[in-house]
Amino acid sequence: MSGDAHVVRLSDAVVLSGGFPLLSGVDLELAPGTLSVVTGANGAGKTSLLRLLAGLVPLTTGSGTVAGVDLVEGDLRQLRRRVGWLGHEGSFYGDLSVRENLVFCARALARPLGEIDDVVHSVGLDHRIDTTTRQLSAGQRRRLGLAWLLLRRPELWLLDEPYASLDDAGRTFFDGLLGDVVAGGATVVVSAHDPLRSSALHPRTFTLAGGRIVDVA
Amino acid sequence: MSGDAHVVRLSDAVVLSGGFPLLSGVDLELAPGTLSVVTGANGAGKTSLLRLLAGLVPLTTGSGTVAGVDLVEGDLRQLRRRVGWLGHEGSFYGDLSVRENLVFCARALARPLGEIDDVVHSVGLDHRIDTTTRQLSAGQRRRLGLAWLLLRRPELWLLDEPYASLDDAGRTFFDGLLGDVVAGGATVVVSAHDPLRSSALHPRTFTLAGGRIVDVA
Amino acid sequence: MIRTAMLVCAKDLRIELRSRVLLWQVVPFGVMALLLSGLALGPAHAGNSSAGPGLFYLVSLFVALLMINRSQGIESTPGTKASIATLGLDPAGIFLGKSLALAIELWVTGIVLLGGAVLVLHTALHGALLALPSILVTLAAMAAAGTLYGALTAGGDGAATLLPVLTLPAFAPLLIAGERSFSAALHGGSLWEWWVIVLVALVAYLAVGILLYGVLEES
Amino acid sequence: MIRTAMLVCAKDLRIELRSRVLLWQVVPFGVMALLLSGLALGPAHAGNSSAGPGLFYLVSLFVALLMINRSQGIESTPGTKASIATLGLDPAGIFLGKSLALAIELWVTGIVLLGGAVLVLHTALHGALLALPSILVTLAAMAAAGTLYGALTAGGDGAATLLPVLTLPAFAPLLIAGERSFSAALHGGSLWEWWVIVLVALVAYLAVGILLYGVLEES
Amino acid sequence: MMKTLSQRLLGPVTLVLLALTFWLGLWITPPDKVQGNLVRLVYVHPAVAWVALYVSFGTATIASALYLWKRTRSMVMDRIAHCAMEVSVVFIVLTLITGSIWGRPTWGVWWAWDARLTTTAILGVLALGYLALRRANDDPALRARRSAVFAILSAINVPIIHFSVQWWKTLHQGATVFTSNRTLLIHGSMAWTLLISFIAFTMLFFWLLRARYRLEVARELHGHATLDEALAQRRSEGAF
Numbered sequence A, B: 001m002s003g004d005a006h007v008v009r010l011s012d013a014v015v016l017s018g019g020f021p022l023l024s025g026v027d028l029e030l031a032p033g034t035l036s037v038v039t040g041a042n043g044a045g046k047t048s049l050l051r052l053l054a055g056l057v058p059l060t061t062g063s064g065t066v067a068g069v070d071l072v073e074g075d076l077r078q079l080r081r082r083v084g085w086l087g088h089e090g091s092f093y094g095d096l097s098v099r100e101n102l103v104f105c106a107r108a109l110a111r112p113l114g115e116i117d118d119v120v121h122s123v124g125l126d127h128r129i130d131t132t133t134r135q136l137s138a139g140q141r142r143r144l145g146l147a148w149l150l151l152r153r154p155e156l157w158l159l160d161e162p163y164a165s166l167d168d169a170g171r172t173f174f175d176g177l178l179g180d181v182v183a184g185g186a187t188v189v190v191s192a193h194d195p196l197r198s199s200a201l202h203p204r205t206f207t208l209a210g211g212r213i214v215d216v217a
Numbered sequence C, D: 001m002i003r004t005a006m007l008v009c010a011k012d013l014r015i016e017l018r019s020r021v022l023l024w025q026v027v028p029f030g031v032m033a034l035l036l037s038g039l040a041l042g043p044a045h046a047g048n049s050s051a052g053p054g055l056f057y058l059v060s061l062f063v064a065l066l067m068i069n070r071s072q073g074i075e076s077t078p079g080t081k082a083s084i085a086t087l088g089l090d091p092a093g094i095f096l097g098k099s100l101a102l103a104i105e106l107w108v109t110g111i112v113l114l115g116g117a118v119l120v121l122h123t124a125l126h127g128a129l130l131a132l133p134s135i136l137v138t139l140a141a142m143a144a145a146g147t148l149y150g151a152l153t154a155g156g157d158g159a160a161t162l163l164p165v166l167t168l169p170a171f172a173p174l175l176i177a178g179e180r181s182f183s184a185a186l187h188g189g190s191l192w193e194w195w196v197i198v199l200v201a202l203v204a205y206l207a208v209g210i211l212l213y214g215v216l217e218e219s
Numbered sequence E: 001m002m003k004t005l006s007q008r009l010l011g012p013v014t015l016v017l018l019a020l021t022f023w024l025g026l027w028i029t030p031p032d033k034v035q036g037n038l039v040r041l042v043y044v045h046p047a048v049a050w051v052a053l054y055v056s057f058g059t060a061t062i063a064s065a066l067y068l069w070k071r072t073r074s075m076v077m078d079r080i081a082h083c084a085m086e087v088s089v090v091f092i093v094l095t096l097i098t099g100s101i102w103g104r105p106t107w108g109v110w111w112a113w114d115a116r117l118t119t120t121a122i123l124g125v126l127a128l129g130y131l132a133l134r135r136a137n138d139d140p141a142l143r144a145r146r147s148a149v150f151a152i153l154s155a156i157n158v159p160i161i162h163f164s165v166q167w168w169k170t171l172h173q174g175a176t177v178f179t180s181n182r183t184l185l186i187h188g189s190m191a192w193t194l195l196i197s198f199i200a201f202t203m204l205f206f207w208l209l210r211a212r213y214r215l216e217v218a219r220e221l222h223g224h225a226t227l228d229e230a231l232a233q234r235r236s237e238g239a240f
């Protein structure tokens, strides 16, 4: 991790896609070990902001540093390696089973394969461990995404509407996970349309509108 | 509509996919003009049940009638023509704009094109009407799905997690819509993980588990 | 049926115009493939104008496979399938519309390729023009057959690779008849004989498609 | 790099084995295409054994295009791309692994097609065996080039049709050199000359891929 | 399971007829003036080809058509079509092999760009395509309909194969066994042996078809047994 006191520091960040400004000038600073919620109307730019932080889209103008990597000059691959991403659809390799996907991930990160069973158990997918991921239900796919992140244990977690399509047990588990992760010193940014369920977590809430942050609470 | 008092009548419905029972024996009767919520854990079979009702998957064993069409003997195409479907991903033709997609729909159903502007306005997509749907945000895509249904005005609405990725304004609009639709005599089946927001609607709630209905409230 | 066909055809062509795949990708691919086929066979065979019709149809075939794949791809993104299915469009109309759109696209490519054959493979211009009607009919038959086979494989496992396996043998008679009639136009044989075979194939595919397309759609 | 390559290669091959697309679809397609190419050229050209190498490579080319498309398709479903990108795998390793998996798949198809050419196109068995090393190298070069170009077009609009346009010109030299070296093996020309060209191309593509693959991935 | 007498006799009679064919073909009939002993392939190749094209592919096509026709639609037809097509693949491959073996000495090559040979090979790929198409679809009803349509479209190739020797002047033997006016051009012991070979291979087809069909039924019965298990297991997922 960098010596910088902030994990995320954006200043006047603009992201263009096909001439359209997905983000129209975002200033943002996030300290390590914090939980932030990004909210805002549909199309406000939440997903775009998270993608920028994950190094999945390049910065067009403005400047920024994420997890010690400069968004303009730095190596975005370095950045991606440090973040964990849970998107609207987390499908991975649809032709491989739950276990095979996680084995691939563990091997890629040189993690012990023994962790896989625990992780699968904790997200409640034991009985689907050998099912091809294409056949999973929406919520099960989301759970597999969480399992993947649990194996990764990144320093910056970027979660795009994590509650969507999780059932009640899944949400409770997720809340517990959020607490653990933040307590463990990682930084978490969540996009959501509802306030977080657990009041034990004390997130800062950023409201986006028109590709900018218009409110911080 | 058929003379039958029920819009949906399933008895011991089993749906297999690749040897796996998505539904393991569902009995269900729904009267016209009612609102029902299907809930249950991830992978319980909510999406599968809605797909069966929409005529998108065939019944393996058991019997059923939906909107007057027999699921075993009848013409599923007739059934599909009577239902409106809003799925996890409502992408339509990604290369066409919002307006072009709706024009296609209106032409296919021989609806006046004049309705399109109203419908787009009511789901709040006026400022994206000429945007290619591939570029829409998750919530905007969901709104387009609603617009499509508003044009269709089917007799049976099947909505799979309609709240997911809608913002607050969208949800409020959706609740209002549900009320109107049910008051208008159509039947609505919604799958959801949360209880419905509006208490003015009095839905019956069916809880699924392991591919069966285990609780009715 | 006709109304649905027009609607579907217009939609497919609009998507095509929007993405410009035909202009920027398929046509250059065809020209490229024509050149390469000539190269791969070596000057001895290719320079020889008698290989022209064969190469022309071989390349058209691969172009057609690309286009069919695309034409089906439009319909089979997960969201599209369910929403379009609930429109309950007349399947015969869908079949005709998609076939027509595909045929128009193939005609455009075919004419460009024909020009290429004249320039590059020394195919006689006069013969090429004589062969044009039979070429258009052959390409239309390919479009109808392709739409039918595209629906056969749609949504299945590995649809993109299954499609060529199934279509290639179906195209074989078309290819042969087309080639013979093209050759006849070049070397002054009887034009009509082969032309009629292709026409019969086109009508047969259209009839089968109109009758059975609905059966192929996911139930 | 090597570890990543092995990992990626194993994953691609496992997906291939799982879906059996190679066995059930690509190999029959190749055999079919070989037969059809023979037919399209008419017995006069095809029966003539000198067309063998050309047709063999022409068909291999189309098979390769199918396989490259599939190999990239695995990586580019919307969900996959983001999650795999955040694994931060070494791009040189990804490139090598995907190229190797593709090469193995092409080798399997190539050997079957070679058998087909011997049986069907009267290519001399002795010559075919002599040509085998150069064929394997050529197919490997195609795999490397294909992976590189596949990444170039990945995620773009109409990737499936853009790919062939870009790869075709890149494959042209490979195709020519491969065909010449195959012909030399058949008719007793100098084997080494063309063989070396292909080998150089393979090494060049591998070098470029190792250096630049990272640049091509969506930044 | 009750077996009728004819069912009981199918296997043994087939074996006896095949044995008879080989005995007559190899020892009793005379060698040919031109072809010598090679002519004995005439007792295998035409019969095998006949079964491949007309008997087995034909069965598959008719069963497919019956499946598509609403009044005779049943999974039995689908199963017959599927099994017949699998047997057809075997016979098409045998046709190609025996033809190639015959072609090597007579034409000097294993394969020629002959219309009949090519179209036969195409039929083989079509039959494989049929099986691949079945594999690619899970849903039984959809699979049955799609493969039935494909089988019927593929059957167009059969008359093309048959007439190919007339349409294209080619290497392959024209109609020698049965000419268009239905008279045998071959006489004496050869004619009898030929006739027996046709009957023997046709019966072999029905024998194989029945065996394959039973296997399929057994597989599906087994499937039903596991269905109850699968249902029970799925239901138990809800019970915590």
Ligand code: HEM
Residues within 6 Å of the ligand: E042, E045, E046, E049, E050, E053, E095, E096, E097, E098, E099, E100, E102, E103, E104, E106, E110, E111, E116, E117, E120, E121, E161, E162, E163, E172, E173, E174, E175, E176, E177, E178
């Ligand atoms: C790979 C090579 C060959 C293939 C694929 C092949 C294929 C066929 C087919 C499909 C038929 C049945 C046609 C019909 O009944 O409509 C047939 C019949 C026959 N073939 Fe071949 N054949 C091959 C080589 C040969 C050779 C080399 C000979 C002899 C020199 C031969 C002699 C015959 C004869 C005598 C018949 C019966 C013709 C009739 O009565 O109509 N075949 N072959």
Ligand SMILES: Nc1ncnc2c1ncn2[C@@H]1O[C@H](COP(=O)(O)OP(=O)(O)OP(=O)(O)O)[C@@H](O)[C@H]1O
Residues within 6 Å of the ligand: A017, A018, A020, A021, A022, A040, A041, A042, A043, A044, A045, A046, A047, A048, A049, B128, B131, B135, B136, B137, B138, B139, B140, B165, B167
């Ligand atoms: N080429 C374009 N032309 C016009 N608008 C575009 C274009 N590309 C993207 N957009 C718009 O950019 C915005 C992207 O927003 P983003 O996906 O970040 O929204 P979001 O806040 O995640 O919304 P949601 O809550 O719906 O997920 C959308 O409003 C979309 O319509």
Ligand SMILES: Nc1ncnc2c1ncn2[C@@H]1O[C@H](COP(=O)(O)OP(=O)(O)OP(=O)(O)O)[C@@H](O)[C@H]1O
Residues within 6 Å of the ligand: A128, A131, A135, A136, A137, A138, A139, A140, A165, A167, B017, B018, B020, B021, B022, B040, B041, B042, B043, B044, B045, B046, B047, B048, B049
């Ligand atoms: N071939 C298969 N083998 C094993 N399980 C399968 C197979 N195909 C589907 N499934 C399972 O069937 C179930 C389908 O459930 P469905 O999508 O209807 O769930 P859902 O109630 O909509 O869940 P969610 O809340 O996550 O959307 C899932 O549990 C999935 O894992």
Ligand SMILES: [Mg+2]
Residues within 6 Å of the ligand: A046, A047, A048, A160, B137, B138, B139
């Ligand atoms: Mg979003």
Ligand SMILES: [Mg+2]
Residues within 6 Å of the ligand: A137, A138, A139, B046, B047, B048, B160
């Ligand atoms: Mg669901």
